[in-house]
Amino acid sequence: MRKLPPLRALQVFETAARQQHFSKAAAELCITQSAVSHQVRVLEEYFGEQLFDRQGRKLQLTPKGQSLFIELERIFNELSDLNLKIRDTPNQQLCLAVYSSFAVKWLIPRLADFRRQYPSVKIRLEMITQDPDLSTSTADIFIAGKLNQRGYWQQLLHKERLIPVCSPSFYPKWRDINLSNFQQQALLIVDEGQLGLDWHKWSSAHQIPLNNEQQHIFSHIVMAIEAAIAGQGLALAPDFMVAGDISTGRLVAVNLPDVHTGFEFSFICKQRRLAEPAIAAFSSWLKSQA
Amino acid sequence: MRKLPPLRALQVFETAARQQHFSKAAAELCITQSAVSHQVRVLEEYFGEQLFDRQGRKLQLTPKGQSLFIELERIFNELSDLNLKIRDTPNQQLCLAVYSSFAVKWLIPRLADFRRQYPSVKIRLEMITQDPDLSTSTADIFIAGKLNQRGYWQQLLHKERLIPVCSPSFYPKWRDINLSNFQQQALLIVDEGQLGLDWHKWSSAHQIPLNNEQQHIFSHIVMAIEAAIAGQGLALAPDFMVAGDISTGRLVAVNLPDVHTGFEFSFICKQRRLAEPAIAAFSSWLKSQA
DNA sequence: CATACTAGATGAATTAAATTCATACTAAAT
DNA sequence: ATTTAGTATGAATTTAATTCATCTAGTATG
Secondary structure, X not given: OOOOOOHHHHHHHHHHHHHOOHHHXXXXXXXXXXXXXXXXXXXXXXXXXXXXXXXXXXXXEOHHHHHHXXXXXXXXXXXXXXXXXXXXXXXXXXXXXXEHHHHHHXXXXXXXXXXXXXXXXXXXXXXXXXXOOOOOOOOOEEEEEOOOOOOEEEEEEEEEEEEEEEOOOOOOOHHHOOOOOHHHOOEEEEOOOOOOOOHHHHHHHHOOOOOXXXXXXXXXXXXXXXXXXXXXOEEEXXXXXXXXXXXXXXXXXXXXXXEEEEEEEEEEEEHHHOOOHHHHHHHHHHHHXX | OOOOOOHHHHHHHHHHHHXXXXXXXXXXXXXXXXXXXXXXXXXXXXXXOOOEEEEOOEEEEOHHHHHHHHHHHHHHHHHHHHHHHHHOOOOOEEEEEEEHHHHHHHHHHHHHHHHHHOOOOEEEEEEEOOOOOOOOOOOOEEEEEOOOOOOEEEEEEEEEEEXXXXXXXXXXXXXXXXXXXXXXXXEEEEOOOOOOOOHHHHHHHHOOOOOOOOEEEEXXXXXXXXXXXXXXXXXXXXXXXXXXXXXXXXXXXXXOOOEEEEEEEEEEEEHHHOOOHHHHHHXXXXXXXX
């Protein structure tokens, strides 16, 4: 809940300050000089400060009046630009560049909802497997690792946390799996995990050796998850990717420690494009999904 | 003359968008739900665009509504900060760092006018003889050569132009001085002219040799001008510095070419301090003097 | 399946804010 | 000293904002 100064009075004051003349301001606003005088007084009473020095026929801003004017001129310029910004309909098409795993297991299942809420925005989805080169990419929006680049807006979506999962059919007494019998289980390992997804990270984080006899290796986390669903072993998967499968009972979280990789999925786009209708819509929808 | 959207409607819309709820917005604004609905409609008619999607009891911003909201939230935050910015009275004392020649011959004579107009602002004047180190100086405002540094605001005050002048008593037929008899005249030369003030520059610009027999050398332009007033020879002086002496008849501009040194006097201060009352006042006064 | 409930929409009536009108005031210019 | 160009002011008026009473359409409930 915010407290704003009287807006009409600000507008009239800004005009008067710009014109340095109440009567000219009145002409610009198509009102009388009297109305200008009244509104300026309203503002002076609101701030409890003289804004103009009236020395006879010379009208002069006080230091505080000047200061206020400088801010207001900029702000009202922005307000008058809103007209254009809103009516121009730039690009109701959005090109998203998204990490493939995030796309498949998180974004795509939810995208239908976005399309329903904003049918006018057409989405084109581009998958990436490594941090994008912002300067050369043609995408409007990225969902990738955090990268601090000047002029870009980013918002944290998710901190990656890996949890061990398996199919309830893989090991009927899956609730009994624990550190002491862990090494008897088959492991579903992701190699070439540019996101730091794998059992080796888990192993060194918890100082548990990986002596498991059975180790199946996949090139992508999505395949490891599918293998887990098919009951082929224990996978180490980002929590958000398997939340759906867990709630439908296709996977279960086993009683083994999790691990934070430090990787963060972020929404990234050019700062100055943030208020474009399509981008604003997508950004707000993303926030509502978190 | 600018055209602004209906301000009250913007304010009500911003609250409604932030709350995602007309009734809550109404509560925040201490008005009824009906009033919110009316104002939102006013704005929608003004822009000719749907801003909210009303799907039954769910209220949802459209892409354009989102876009508008993002801009307005920022703008109204700034407006609500005005309160503090105006009431806080930071530093009604200003420290100016000014090139010595500009200070003596331009600023000081006019400073009385500034003091009369803004008696609440106390000025402390510091002279400099070379470009200031912005990062270490304690001055609030600089008047110096143009220097492009990020985060600093600058405004061009004057492009230096040198004109040859002398006292009317120095050479009674001063109107007859021209290029053919120039070398018979005594020259008042400024050495160590970090501003590029001197006859040598003039000489090479116009390809005129300086074979004058009498040459008096000074370490500062102000002294050369005083010598010219005393009738000791021809000085080459910045036009703005001698305008006063010329109008009172103490000096005359002789019929010889002028020269632009390329040096520019600029008003410089930290961008983010521009709206401080004292700085805003000085900046606006400077503009009025140009 | 009817019924109550929640949240917004709407049109006429009302209230509050902004503006005008008529006139007073003031410093500067003539 | 008088005119002039500008702002100030209080009461009257107009316009814009708000309320009130009622309506509508989804949602939830027993």
